[in-house]
Amino acid sequence: MNGSTRVRDLRLVPLALLIWGAALLCVFVPQISWWLVGAAGIGGVVALALMRRRTDGVRPQGGLAAVILLGVAAVAMTAGFAVPQRDAATELSGRVIEVVGSGSTCRRRGQARSVHRSRSRCRSASESTRRAGSISGL
Structure with a gap:
């Protein structure tokens, strides 16, 4: 196995770390879920627009950033939709x-x-x- 194969295999590590980090953040601080959805969603759409706008014939860069941002937005949206159920479960005290x-x-x-x-x-x-x-x- 050469060095380039090892680096290529680690490309998705930032994706996993950032999405898991966003999920943990949204679970422990649920009030920021919808703010994170907005920020990451807008960032992902901007990254996709910048990739599409590139016309110089060079392969566009930033695909991983767009996927990370949109993945973070999806995870935050899921956590945001779960907040009412979490509040209802909290009222029951787990009993x-x-x-x-x-x-x-x-x-x-x-x-x-x-x-x-x-x-x-x-x-x-x-x-x-x-x-x-x-x-x-x-």
Whole structure:
């Protein structure tokens, strides 16, 4: 493996680092998500416009910058849309668990389903979907 192959393989490291960094920033400081969407989105569009405008016949530069900026905008937008759900979960203090199940939950001798069982020992699917509770020890 020569030196140019190694450098070429590391081209996307800045992409991964910056997008992960933006995601962490938006998770820990959700108020800046939409500001980051605007700044990175405008920056990405400007980078694409500058690449397209180039007419001197030379291969345009800046494609990685455009991809990074638009990727950061996408991650920030995802975090921005998740803010209302995060706020709702914060209000619950992490203490509510909802269990939704389907099918029969009866087991007999290690088998998932048994043909020869009494109905009184088994819960139906409708009973499983109605179960909800809270954990008081958290």
